[in-house]
Amino acid sequence: MMSWETVIGLEIHAQLATRSKIFSSAATAYGAAPNAQANLVDLGYPGVLPVLNRDAVRMAVKFGLAVGAQVAPRSVFARKNYFYPDLPKGYQISQYEKPVVEKGKLQIMLDDGTIKVIGITRAHLEEDAGKSLHEDFQGASGIDLNRAGTPLLEIVSEPDMRSAKEAVAYLKKVHTLVRYLEICDGNMQEGSFRCDANVSVRPVGQEKFGTRCEIKNLNSFRYIEKAINYEVARQIEEIEAGRKIKQETRLYDPDKGETRSLRSKEEANDYRYFPDPDLLPVVIEQAFVESVRGTLPELPDQKAARYVEKFGLSAYDAGVLTASREMGDFYESVLAALQAKNLAGHEKLAANWTMGELSAALNKDNVDVTQSRIDAARLAGLLARIADETISGKIAKEVFEAMWAEGSDADAIIEAKGLKQITDTGAIEKTIDEVMAANPKQLADYRSGKDKLFGFFVGQVMKVTAGKANPAQVNDLLKKKLAP
């Protein structure tokens, strides 16, 4: 049987976080009453004209710089002509032949830890269309033009991805990046970040690409992976059954978990692109590019590299902690708080707790790290007690849970619950003596060579001290005392 290679390219639409629309002064905030945020320009009234929002250009340039792309000194807005009720002017203003950003790249990390570079063909500015509402209107359709004219950055990748997993990794990377850059809120439910996938298969070793299908309506990471996997299987099945893949646009149906044909290439519109005569070419001076470069934050890859180099974290951990700007900020706030307590060298401990207990708790409550019930200072307070051996790691988990539930300090909980670790040698020895006295048979067996019973004694001591005895000390002292 032939083995197949998957080829995927993504077109990502990121809604730019400008306050007003790309060509009008109407607000872009989500969730307003239908058509409350559409002015005469958005409604395509006779005589109105578009005026480009400079902030949208700035954001596009910022993205371009972050992916090492070329920022075009001169780019052109074109009209994409087609009729649809939620497209008020009968054309969408987009960039066609001369996009603002070209030839960038982004690194993704594969499961085996290797780095792969994904090419970004281009990123261009365009306006979003409105929304058609087909329910609740008794046979008629409603149109909400609040979204019409919202600025989008369409980010087009090279067909560089070879599996659904790679596609998701790339998508997540772009998602992280646009949020780092503060040019898109990344909200997939509200449609601020969505993507179409171009998928094809070819026999392994063949250079020529297979016929591709474009899958639309992918608005969650989970759907994208499922949709691509479904589509790949479908295409292989088609070819192996002796049929040809038709170039077409397919829609993903998340309820049925399948893709279905929307329109074939023959049915596709002839968009009759031409330069929009209402807008002058966008001329971007080098000085403007440099001023935008000055506003670039530390990018995820740079940050991850710093974590590896300075904090000794693994590449994987560094990747997880830098997956969102907020997570990285939180982690570094924890480190700063530990530093303030003169506790250095606990970067790994802080990383484990941020990625472990904290992330789990955030996921469970389905909240963002910025809304964490335990802030960075409090988490540092807890870690400090582990570091100074006031509590053991095991007890710390109990304290963490109490902190999350009650919203109080680690110290207060340790105090109230009497969880402070017992480190007094005399106290531990006294407990060991009691345990030995209470278990004469086990003691005799151990001393006659049953080494395995050492664990039993550790367990008994911890049980009596409710887990508070310092485990290392318990070990040491037990060894001495149990010795015949």
Added chain:
Amino acid sequence: MTELHHLTLAELNEGLRARRFSSVEITRHFLARIERLNPALNAVITVTGEQALAAAQRADRLLAAGEAGDLTGLPIIHKDIFCTDGVLTTCGSRMLSNFVAPYDATLVERLSQAGVVMLGKANMDEFAMGSSNETSWYGPVKNPWDLKKVPGGSSGGSAASVAARITPAATATDTGGSIRQPAALTGLTGFKPTYGRVSRYGMIAFASSLDQAGTLTLTAKDAALLMRDMAGFDAKDSTSVDTPVPDYVAALDQPLNGLRIGLLKEFFDGLEPRMATLIREALQVYERRGAKLFEVSLPNLPLSVPTYYVVAPAECSSNLSRFDGVRFGYRCENPKDLLDLYKRSRGEGFGAEVKRRIMTGTYVLSAGYYDAYYLRAQKVRRLITDDFARAFKQVDVLMGPTSPTPAFDIGAKVDDPITMYLNDIYTIGANLAGLPAMSIPCGKIDGLPVGLQIIGPHFAEAKLFNVAHGYQQDTLWHKEIPKGYE
């Protein structure tokens, strides 16, 4: 006393300031003339009498308080292509026969702020597509010089109104000659500014890269007066140009001694002899003032018409997509589905010439034809623009005829689009190159007016007014009034 409708804007302004009459009197006078004379002319679609009188009263208060500007209290008619807040704005089309604009075009707003009194909205070729004003949904406009003749187009209603003295001035637009050709055919001064000089915001688009608003007036001085307030940067129009507006009126009386006039060889080749004679006579007026004549050739200029009829329809096919029966304008009865709504609303809402241009434009932008038509036309446009730029290194202005013939009969060319399109052969070049250009009356053939066209380099508005004003100091053609409208 001279009749009020014989006065120019400048003279009316003088009279208002001298308190010889009030704005309300002027306004009533012109409204009465509209009522009496418009039915035969069909030049005005909407008369805004009440609003006009209210505006005139406000103007009179400003005049009394000594707070009036040079345009305060002067009446005007706007071409029905300009959106006027709360007033029907039809663009000469059934498609907008129910469209009350919710805002003022920048030009309308600026003139209102200057105190101008709007009398009404002028008839026009549908969506400004036509050279005879016969494509209007509201019927053809008649030429006051001969009611059997066309007034030219597309600003035929504006031109007929001023020529018939039912308004002292009108606004208009020029995409391929739509101000200059009607000016020539009705004996008026028609002015098209540099592309980008007057905001297009609120002016219903035909071909965005060519459309430019201007004036139809009795004199160059009146055009200069209006342009002082109409011109200037508008943040709402990305193609408007942010350069200062000089005082056009102050520059009117500059001497013309030494003016270098270029005669466009291509415009005189094959020109009708009587027309050629009138143009030559006009040039002699300039020679007497010390101007020098030079022959200039623009080798690519003969390609203007085919170039224009690719670029303009392409842009119009896209600009007119918004008229879909969904949000405003004409909607067909009982559409059975979306496609039916589109097809019938547009099929019934647009007239034949508009449909012809939408189809042409759609064709030239189609996949496989774009390079051969649209892209090539843009290259030729560049060549024509370069030709003009070269010419303006040698001369200050270019002169020639505005239109190949005087006004023709209504119905004579309406079924022959190519012949109709050739009417614009002399005017289109200035639009393709974005140059300021004007037409001034320079004689008559068989009792019908003929225009002299003057084209200048970019932003040479002041120079054009100066040149045209000089001619009008030495001639009387601009004072002629058609019979029956004296």
